[in-house]
Amino acid sequence: MxxxxxxxxxxxxxxxxxxxxxxxxxxxxxxxxxxxxxxxxxxxxxxxxxxxxxxxxxxxxxxxxxxxxxxxxxxxxxxxxxxxxxxxxxxxxxxxxxxxxxxxxxxxxxxxxxxxxxxxxxxxxxxxxxxxxxxxxxxxxxxxxxxxxxxxxxxxxxxxxxxxxxxxxxxxxxxxxxxxxxxxxxxxxxxxxxxxxxxxxxxxxxxxxxxxxxxxxxxxxxxxxxxxxxxQKASWPLLQPGDAGDTVLAAQYLLRDAGVPVATDGRFTPAMADAVRRYQVTTGAEDPNGILGGESWPVLARTVTRGDGSDADRAVDTLAAGRNVEAVPDEVDHPAWQRLLGTTGTPTNTAVDPEGPPR
Ligand SMILES: [Zn+2]
Structure with a gap:
């Protein structure tokens, strides 16, 4: 009752x-x-x-x-x-x-x-x-x-x-x-x-x-x-070894954009996992584990000005072509990235706390 x-x-x-x-x-x-x-x-x-x-x-x-x-x-x-x-x-x-x-x-x-x-x-x-x-x-x-x-x-x-x-x-x-x-x-x-x-x-x-x-x-x-x-909350795709496709290819272009050498073949190979780990070490990720998820994507998906010829712009092209997205803004910010990645939704509560390492 x-x-x-x-x-x-x-x-x-x-x-x-x-x-x-x-x-x-x-x-x-x-x-x-x-x-x-x-x-x-x-x-x-x-x-x-x-x-x-x-x-x-x-x-x-x-x-x-x-x-x-x-x-x-x-x-x-x-x-x-x-x-x-x-x-x-x-x-x-x-x-x-x-x-x-x-x-x-x-x-x-x-x-x-x-x-x-x-x-x-x-x-x-x-x-x-x-x-x-x-x-x-x-x-x-x-x-x-x-x-x-x-x-x-x-x-x-x-x-x-x-x-x-x-x-x-x-x-x-x-x-x-x-x-x-x-x-x-x-x-x-x-x-x-x-x-x-x-x-x-x-x-x-x-x-x-x-x-x-x-x-x-x-x-x-x-x-x-x-x-x-x-x-539906806005999110980021989880990419890990074995995955393949345009989202992986876009991530590869973004890694290159960040100065991490990686093949742009759209396949999440062990070599790509190594590249992701290197990127995670340089960006201070808590656990550099080679999986691309909610901690590394927001750093990797930087704001891009369309047509600037960067690898990040190629990542935008890859997603826009592969997903038939028609209206890509001149400035691709996090919400635009999430629309391109197909993981859009209401904004995520990004509040973080100052407590430091877990204890
Ligand atoms: Zn958990």
């Missing part, structure tokens, strides 16, 4: 929503979501650190006196295991914590929340849950450098490159996102994937491709309507 929640009366930030988005107060439809455990006035059931027997954090968890402005969706890139029980969920949370503390050297689990394939929602980093319940401040995470104090990070168990997430996970993800949006006044359009900000496949092509659906369904749970083009 849906119970009226006082938190839903707080109101929502509507930045990023165009006219026509419907806002309905006092309609906590998400409270009747089918999974995620029993719901109370305090929000959906989330297993806290004590509940899964977390180790103590090794240092004080930094808490920032600001609200997060977006949510980042990750996948754990672990096996799509069949065990969907509570024990598996607790074990997953412990395994991630051990990895983040013992291998990464962080003070605790990196992400704020974890969702198991069975749909159990668990607190990640200590204090994330109590701070979320209050809805005013942000626990510093370690899930995406540059986003750790402006974005809530959710790790979803599994690998969603060529498989869809299970229904139980999906329902818990949307319920959890809706609750976080409610608590912090985050618009349901402000849900992103890790790859929007980093050179990574995370959260996998399939789960990433479901983000427009997630934005729409979360909006629905909040009594809002966000549909069609409103659910």
């Amino acid at each position: 849906a119970r009226r929640l006082s938190v839903t009366r707080r109101g929502f930030v509507l930045g990023g929503l165009s006219a026509g988005a419907l806002l309905a107060f006092g309609s906590p439809a998400w409270a009747s979501a089918p999974t995620g455990g029993p719901l109370t006035d305090a929000g959906p059931d989330i297993i806290d650190c004590a509940g899964w027997a977390a180790r103590p954090n090794s240092d004080i968890v930094p808490i920032w006196n600001q609200r997060p402005v977006k949510i980042l969706v990750h996948h754990t890139a672990s096996a799509n295991q069949a065990d969907v029980g509570r024990g598996a969920a607790d074990g997953l949370a412990r395994a991630i914590q051990n990895f983040h503390m013992d291998v990464r050297g962080w003070l605790d689990t990196g992400q704020h929340f974890t969702i198991s394939r069975g749909g159990f929602v668990l607190e990640g980093r200590h204090r994330s849950l109590e701070v979320l319940r209050l809805g005013k401040r942000q626990v510093e995470g370690a899930h995406c450098t540059g986003q750790n104090v402006v974005a809530v990070g959710i790790e979803n168990e599994g690998t969603y490159i060529d498989q869809d997430p299970p229904q139980a996970l999906w329902e818990s993800l949307r319920t959890t996102c809706a609750y976080i949006c409610t608590q912090y006044g985050i618009a349901p359009t402000e849900l992103y994937g890790h790859r929007d900000f980093k050179n990574t496949a995370c959260p996998g092509d399939r789960l990433y491709g479901m983000l427009p659906q997630l934005r729409s369904e979360v909006a629905g749970l909040l009594g809002q309507r966000v549909e069609g083009a409103q659910t």
